[in-house]
Amino acid sequence: MSQSQVLARKWRPKNFSSLIGQDHIIKALTNALDQKRIHHAYLFTGTRGVGKTTIARILAKAINCESGITSEPCENCPSCNEIDDGNFIDLIELDAASNTQVDNMRGLLENALYTPTSARYKVYIIDEVHMLSKSAFNAMLKTLEEPPGHVKFILATTDPQKIPVTILSRCLQFNLKQIPHVQISAHLKYILEKENITYSEKSLQLLARSAQGSMRDALSILDQAIIFSRGKLEESEVHAMLGTIDQSYLYDLLEAIIQKNGITLLSIADDIETRSISFDFVLQEIARLFHIISVAQIVPKAINENIPEYEKIILFSKKISPEEIQLYYQIVLHGRSDLGLAPDEYAGFTMTLMRILAFTPENLLSEIKSSTDVSYENSNEQNLQLEEKKTILETNLKVTSQLNTITAPRINSNNIPNLAKIDWPTLVNQLELKGMAKMLAQNCEIKNQSTNKLELCLLAEHKYLLEKEYQDKIHIALNEYFKNNVQLKFSIGKITGATPAELDNREKQTKQQKAISSIETDPVVRNLMENFDAKLINSSIKPINKGELE
Incomplete structure (x- = not known):
């Protein structure tokens, strides 16, 4: 009974022209062979299954073909046939993962001194070379640098970072790419x-x-x-x-998201769980779909019209705005990274879908307005509730708009604040600032000041505080304090005096030192230290504020 051969071996490329997806390697090696510029050591790197060992065998054929060194081996001579069959005596393939020790390498190097039996060159193919021990690498250094003229080394690895630089510098290195799908x-x-x-x-x-x-x-x-x-x-x-998900599930999920139909989303999630499909893979496919739709929206010519889902992608690209796609993409990526932290994969997946519904960008005000046109059984009561919601929302939108645009009050020429005389450390404590905005103010000093202009200077080491949000909060606080518009500017440079933060730190250090001195001079404490060999822990001493004694 004949035994079938697996496709990976049956359809293994036997010449450079049949290689797929490695054109940059083929071009370099073909030119080198045509010009008879053969290096003594090659290193092929790349992920699994991209053609490292295959290229090594074709290269061995090219330099040992009986028709001469050529980029197109004849594939009919005994050398070519024996290399294809894997029984060429002068082609030695070594699996470094199984021969990691220095003794194996020494034996190989000693054998390399002998001339080839029948070939032009004796070729050593060492696969997964990064698995060799440090001693084995050291043993091959000299031979790899100055090998006998009849020896060629071809190394292959999936992890070039583990190979010593002394080996890398002695090889002609080629990096194989992943093959496009x-x-x-x-x-x-x-x-x-x-x-x-x-x-x-x-x-x-x-x-x-x-x-x-x-x-x-x-x-x-x-x-x-x-x-x-x-x-x-x-x-x-x-x-x-x-065990993958059918594309129809993805389209149904996306349609349910557009329709904001939570019940349909959960029903699809239940169906996916029933089929035992990985939710991590589903999120990966959803992210891929969002990416393709985004490309179709922004660079439509980049989408291949021959792909089966082309019509669906174009349809969805018109149904969803680019901003929504970007938001959904980020939510799915975060949901996938959080999947391992969820109570279970189902909960993590459905929570990601709920986030998409909860954070869908939409005009809430327009929705409330449209809702007032819908008739309900208790129309009077519900319309009143809608009007209240609409009023609250309009008020919030106005307040938010005012905060975002930082609309300052008009300048009253009769009441312009005199900023030329202010003391910044004192003023900072009077301003109603909190959090990072207060920290920014405390680390600044006045660089220039005039009647209604103020320039604050900040050290470069604190430039991370110069967020526009924090600057705006200080600006608003100054406007409210002086009841007028203040022209505020920030800069980065050297500070000549003391900032409020530095003055506050000095005051705390002074209080701390006084507290330590007070404890050290206390008779009871001194008695304990002298008679019982007690030690004073300065870090445990805290100054007491006046308010804490009342």
Whole structure:
């Protein structure tokens, strides 16, 4: 009975032209081979399944092909065939994860001194090279720097950060990129057509996206999908196999959000839980959908019209404003990060949906106005409540607008405040400031002052306090204190005198020192220290304010 070969091995590229998604590597290596500029050590880095070992084997073929060093191996000579079959005697593949010790490396280096048996070059491919021990790295330093002319080293790793810089500096390094899911999908389509297996476009897109940039993962998942779906790839079957969410669920969720229908949202969440789909994955897909819709709104030409969900994306991009999409995207990201802190995943997921409904940007005033047109059974009482709400909301909106715009009172020319004579430390204590605004005022000193102008200076180390919100609060407090408009300006520079914060600190230190001196001179305390070897803990001494004694 014949045994089938897995797709990842059967469709492994055998030349540079069949490689997918690594054009920058192919171009560099092809040019080097055509110009006969062969380096003695190469390092290929990148995530799993992007072609590191495959490129290493093709490179070994290119430099050992019997037709000569070429970027296009003949694939017919014994050397090419034996490398493809994995039994070429002068191609030594070593798994560093299984051979971490220095003894294995010494044996390999001793063997490297001998000339190739039949090939032009003896090629050593060391996979996952970052797993070697420090001693093993040190042992190969000299050989890697000045190897015999007949030896080529090709190193591959998923974690180049763990490789010593002394090794990195001796290698020609190439970083392999993750393969875009569009290219993965196209390659899967090509393979399925060659294998005579029916498929749907959406199922290929699901497989390509789940591979996360790894072609080997994509082919392994494709093998599994072919078995699961009995040789006929359909979207529903792939969803069931991957445990992913159907796109229709996402569109229903988004439609319910637009309609602000909480009951529908919870019903969909219950259905997702029943199907045992990961809520983390659902939030990831929702965020991805929001991203695509946002791109469609701002850069519509960037959306590929051939993707299956194109019409839906365009439809939703017109139903939701760009501001809402940005808000929803942030809420979903935060909801996903908080999922592990929730009582359970269901609670975390539904709470994220509730946040989206609660923080939907909308004109509440217009909603209240429109609500007054709706007839109710107890219309008189409810209309009165709506009018009260409308009045309160209008008042709040006016107050908020005044605070945000900081509309200062008109200047009365007969009552202009004389700021040239004020004492800033004294004035700060009289202003009704709190929190960070008070801290900003306390760390400033007057740089320039005139009749109605005031410039405050702040040290550079406190510039984090110069938020517009805190500046505005000080401005409002000064206007209210002087009953007129004050022209206020802030700057960063050197302080020549003492700020209110520094004066306050000096006063506290003086009080503390007096309290310590008072305790030290107390007869009872001195008696305890002299006769019982007691020690005075200065940090425990606190000065008593006058109000605390009453």
